[in-house]
Amino acid sequence: MSGNKKDIWDMLSDIPREVLYGILIVVFVIPMIYPLGLPVPISDNVRRWYNHIESMPAGSVVMIDFGYSGGGEPELGPMAVAVYNHLFEKGMKVVAMSTSIEGPQLWDKAMAEIRPERFGAQYGVDYINIGYIAGTETAMAAVGKDLRATTSTDYKGTSLSQYPIMEGITDATSFDLLIVYTTGGDQSEGWVRQWYTVYGTPYLCSVLAMMIPTMLPYQNAGQIVAVTSGAMAGQMELLVGVPARGIKSADVITLTHLLVFAYVVIGNVALLAKKAQGGGK
Amino acid sequence: MSSTLKKTIPVLIVSIVAILVMMDYFLAAPPTDAAGKSWTSGVVKDLQNWGIILTAFALGFGAVNLFYFHSKHISRRTPDQWMFSLWLLIVIVIFTAIGVYMGPTSTTYNWLYNSSYFALSATVYSSLGFYMTSGLYRALRLKNIDSGIFLVVGLIALLRNAPAVAVWFPILIPWEKFIADVITTSAQRGIMIGGALGAISLGIRTMTGRETGFLGKLTEEERGGRAA
Numbered sequence: 001m002s003g004n005k006k007d008i009w010d011m012l013s014d015i016p017r018e019v020l021y022g023i024l025i026v027v028f029v030i031p032m033i034y035p036l037g038l039p040v041p042i043s044d045n046v047r048r049w050y051n052h053i054e055s056m057p058a059g060s061v062v063m064i065d066f067g068y069s070g071g072g073e074p075e076l077g078p079m080a081v082a083v084y085n086h087l088f089e090k091g092m093k094v095v096a097m098s099t100s101i102e103g104p105q106l107w108d109k110a111m112a113e114i115r116p117e118r119f120g121a122q123y124g125v126d127y128i129n130i131g132y133i134a135g136t137e138t139a140m141a142a143v144g145k146d147l148r149a150t151t152s153t154d155y156k157g158t159s160l161s162q163y164p165i166m167e168g169i170t171d172a173t174s175f176d177l178l179i180v181y182t183t184g185g186d187q188s189e190g191w192v193r194q195w196y197t198v199y200g201t202p203y204l205c206s207v208l209a210m211m212i213p214t215m216l217p218y219q220n221a222g223q224i225v226a227v228t229s230g231a232m233a234g235q236m237e238l239l240v241g242v243p244a245r246g247i248k249s250a251d252v253i254t255l256t257h258l259l260v261f262a263y264v265v266i267g268n269v270a271l272l273a274k275k276a277q278g279g280g281k
Numbered sequence: 282m283s284s285t286l287k288k289t290i291p292v293l294i295v296s297i298v299a300i301l302v303m304m305d306y307f308l309a310a311p312p313t314d315a316a317g318k319s320w321t322s323g324v325v326k327d328l329q330n331w332g333i334i335l336t337a338f339a340l341g342f343g344a345v346n347l348f349y350f351h352s353k354h355i356s357r358r359t360p361d362q363w364m365f366s367l368w369l370l371i372v373i374v375i376f377t378a379i380g381v382y383m384g385p386t387s388t389t390y391n392w393l394y395n396s397s398y399f400a401l402s403a404t405v406y407s408s409l410g411f412y413m414t415s416g417l418y419r420a421l422r423l424k425n426i427d428s429g430i431f432l433v434v435g436l437i438a439l440l441r442n443a444p445a446v447a448v449w450f451p452i453l454i455p456w457e458k459f460i461a462d463v464i465t466t467s468a469q470r471g472i473m474i475g476g477a478l479g480a481i482s483l484g485i486r487t488m489t490g491r492e493t494g495f496l497g498k499l500t501e502e503e504r505g506g507r508a509a
Contacts, residue, residue: 017415024414038445041454070399071406101340104386105394134336135329142329149326150333156386198306209442213465217473220466234444250444256410257443261436263418268432271422 009277013270020263027259031251040250045219046235049204049226050086053177058091060176061169063201065140065191066096066103066110067182072208073106075230076181078246079206081113082236083179088119089240093165094127095175097143099136099187104129104155113244124154124163131155136186140194144172172199179204181230188215192223206230287499292490299488301325344373372397434460 064084068076087094096107107129121127130151133139142150147170153159160166168174178201182188188207195201202225207215209229218224228236231253233246304310305321313319351366359366379390417439421432440446441457486492493499 015418017411020415020418021411024411039448040444041448041451070394070402073399074403074407102394102399105391105399108386108391109395109399133333134340135333136336138329138332138336142326142333145322145326145329149330156384213461213469216461216466217470220462231442254443254445256414257439258446260414260417261439261443263414264421264432264436264439267418267421268423271424 009270009273011270012266013274015263015266024256024259027255028252031255032248035248036251036255038251038254040234040238040247042235042239043228043232045226045228046232046239049083049228050236050239052202052204052225053083053086053090053092056090056092056176059093061093061095061174062087062177062179063172063175064094064096065099065178065180065182065187066107067099067180067184067187068106069100069102069183070106072183072230073109075208075233076183076206077106077110077113077230078233078244078249079228079230079236080110080181081244082233082240082242082246083206084110084114084116085119085242086236086240088114088116088121088126091126095165095169096127096129097139098129098132099139099190100182100184101132101134103132107155125165128160128163128165129155130160136184137190137194140187140190141198144195144199146171147174172201175201177202177204179206181206183208183211185211185214189218192218196223204228288490288493288496291496292488295495296488298328299484302328344377347373434464 064080066080084094098104098107100106116123116127130147131154133143133151135142139150148160151160154163172195178191178195180188180191180203182205188205188211191203191205196203203223204226205215205218205224206228207230209231212227212229215224215227219227231249234243234248234250235246237243237246301321302325305319305325308321309317309319310321311319348370351369354363354366355370357363376390376393379387379393383389417435421428421435423429423432437453437456437460440450441453447453483492487495
């Protein structure tokens with residue numbers, strides 16, 4: 001290397017971000033347009049989640065928290081849809097609520113994708129949404145203690161007493177399972193404190209992939225049955241037998257991860273080559 | 282007198298509420314009813330519902346405050362700011378008007394949410410993928426032993442989380458499981474226990490009036506110290 005002239009190793013150790021981003025877009029778009037059908041393994045946590053629902057009898061009552069925001073929908077939405085398919089297929093009674101203010105809109109979006117009528121499920125009979133309840137952890141505690149005292153209407157403003165599904169549902173002890181989809185640590189950890197610890201309600205939790213390390217201690221301590229990330233939605237879709245957005249994104253995840261691996265290898269080879277030439281820091 | 286009103290009474294209220302909520306969480310203090318519920322249960326239920334109402338009120342109050350703050354930018358024509366403030370207020374008014382008159386579950390409101398806020402927030406969040414790619418390329422470099430450990434662990438986690446790669450190289454699965462279940466979990470538990478101890482000490486300081494941040498700005502005398 002002489003003067004300001006860059007050799008090949010200099011260029012490879014400092015690839016402009018425009019190039020990195022450009023290649024990433026191409027690698028991202030191709031499998032979206034032409035799905036490759038790459039293999040998808042079923043992880044232990046997804047299988048544990050699936051088996052837990054499988055082991056429950058039809059008619060069990062499930063509470064679901066749509067605690068994610070619009071930004072998290074592309075990751076958590078497909079998982080929510082796949083699990084709802086499973087619950088409806090098993091004939092569960094599902095009560096949804098939201099600790100995120102955007103929850104009711106995202107629940108509507110999920111329902112449009114699921115189409116509960118395919119399973120013969122009726123709103124108010126087999127499933128319901130009691131809407132957004134402010135206060136995050138306070139809301140969880142209040143709903144667990146006395147649901148009717150916390151909210152008397154569903155998300156459309158209709159009295160809960162008009163819906164057959166709400167007969168006999170009073171507090172956390174009325175539920176056989178708690179499922180939470182969330183982009184927030186307050187929600188995912190709050191449900192452990194306010195429902196599992198107090199009432200022992202079995203708890204399944206789906207969070208953003210980057211939140212998994214925070215939630216693993218709860219799973220390893222037995223406080224959560226299974227923690228999954230939304231990125232595992234493809235695995236759930238395979239188990240449930242309803243391939244959709246999740247399985248499509250599995251190809252994208254594989255290719256983009258391999259690309260990042262290639263970038264890291266290139267960066268390190270260039271660094272080591274520069275060191276060998278005596279120019280590396 | 283001002284110290285009593287501004288500090289003693291609020292701290293007393295906080296302490297009583299905190300003790301009641303903790304009693305209800307950890308104990309079944311007698312007398313209990315036929316269902317085995319403590320007398321604290323009904324009191325805490327009311328307190329929690331007040332909390333929910335107050336939080337909902339705070340959301341509305343936040344919107345009013347937002348209006349006040351951005352109106353000032355618009356009236357002062359703050360350079361590089363006032364047009365964004367104006368746009369923000371227009372959006373708030375549109376969402377509020379449609380939400381109030383047509384309902385937040387109406388088709389129109391859902392359409393507005395899906396085609397504006399939802400699309401934008403999903404896009405902004407997804408764009409993180411680009412920054413993370415560039416960041417990993419530049420950060421995962423074998424410069425010394427520490428960065429070497431970071432590099433190896435990062436690559437194992439990266440490849441294990443690529444679904445097809447885990448099928449092609451199943452040896453990655455137990456490696457990543459060890460990293461997640463042993464190394465990450467033990468470190469995370471340490472952080473969580475540390476955070477919990479901090480929360481307990483903050484709670485005790487608040488209940489005993491040593492932590493006064495939640496009371497707003499107090500003078501030294503009101504805080505319990507000597508007057509200047």
